[in-house]
Amino acid sequence: MENYVLTFGALSASIHTPNRVFGLSGVGKTKFINTVTGSTLAVSNTIDSVTENSTSTDIPILDIGQARIQLVDMPGFGDTRDDDEVKVFRNIAEWLSVSFREGKKVSGIIYLRSIQEARVLRAETKLMQMVKDLCGDDNLNHVVLVTNRWCLDAEQEEEEREQQIVSDPTRFGTSRLKSVQVRRLKNKYTKEDAQGIVEIFENIPSITLQIQQEMQDAGRSFDKTTAASRIDVDLHVRSNELAKEIERNESRLQSMHAEIVQRQCDGGGGGCVIM
Template sequence: MGPTGAGKTTFINLASGSQLRVGSGLESETAYIQLSKPFILDKYQIVLIDTPGFDDTTKSEADVLRGIAEYLATMHTRKQYLHGIIYLHRITDNRMGGTALRNFRMFRELCGGDALANCAVVLNMWNEVSDDIRRAREKELRETDVFFKPAIDAGTLMMHHEGGAPSARAILSQIAQNNPRPFLIQREIVDMGKPISETSAGLVLLGDLAAKHLKQLAQLHEMEAELEEAVRQKDEKEQRELEEIQLKTKRERDRLEEEQRRIRDAPAVATEVPLRTVGPLQTIVTKVWRAWRALRERV
């Protein structure tokens, strides 16, 4: 897991020899969950699961959460448990902004406090900055309460990825030694029967969306006053500029309202989806698979 552009897919390709599509810059290629080809490491057969970030450029946050939740719930239903989750963070970032904080908060809520001991924060692109800078950033990330400190205190490892296959595999060797266990989102959906809107991750996402929505409403209120003043002053240029900004803000307001509605009104999470299905055909294949399963059960 991790923000778009953190290097998740590249890490997986290096470790597994897979050829999953890699995005360029901040444009995501991981529109759906992707799986690496199985490979042997030490005494383990490993499959890595690539997930889109919650800042994905092609999917809404609600869709990202639902996709991850469905996949993990299906694993739990089949008694297939993860050895761990790796959260990738770019050490090249000179600050941990709102997007990165939101992604990490969602990661923590998906895992739950008990399962954080099975996780690792991996500082990616380690060799792309000087040693003094990366050590200073690592110290800040490790020791700051709003960054990674609470997870590390709960048992999460912090590791470095230096860019090659040996480095990626060394990280996986450490994770593979964990005892597999269920994560919070799996227990909430499968064992407790919660809808996404009532899971810890869902509540956090709803809170974030509501805060953004209030901000958009406040901006629209301010713009109304500015627009009225521009009309009084007969400043046509200012009026046109404000109307364009107002239109964009209204579109964002509407998007946030729709996101919140989709989470609140979401149907029950499917706990049986085809685990090997990846890519843009996932939705179509899943619908066909569910129809076939329903027909088989009737027969």
């Protein structure tokens, strides 16, 4: 029986300096799978992710020691091909639910991100939180955060960036005893480098993810899961932020209009009524 390892990664949207990475690209999730398995999944050269659905199709099984490991390419989040975040979450949850019923065992999650990304944007923060909600606090040690595109002369800023991601509770930080594992990949890594990441799961027992327990054992629909509840809260917060932004813009427009009318009155020398 194969053990399934899910791979996630938020989309990169910045242009890196010439001595690091050229042009616009994704975080390298599919490239990682191709490198370690020899598969030929389509790799995007833009910020548009090619992966739209959870899939292990065309990804060879890896025989590592006594373990048989099947990597799964999960859909990108913050994907410019699908802006419906709830749909992306639901796709992942349903795949996990079906896999659980079919007896497919999950050993853990590989989460890739470029260390060259200076900021963790809202979409990626949400993805990190979703990964934590999928697993549950008691299974966080089955998550491996892999930062790639490291140069040989790592800078202090990059070291601090990595530490912040694993310590900040809004990202992968936790107050629990179990925490995510951390690994690095250099800018031009080899198959052996990538295989070293996958080998972490050789002796790790399979687990039942929190969302699988909620949807199968507790019989909840996706909308009632911990992950879905977080989406609702986030959408509510964003809605309030948008309403406040609209209110601020309307106030600015009113002030600008009053200022323009006042200038016209001052320049005309006659009496004016400012509405």
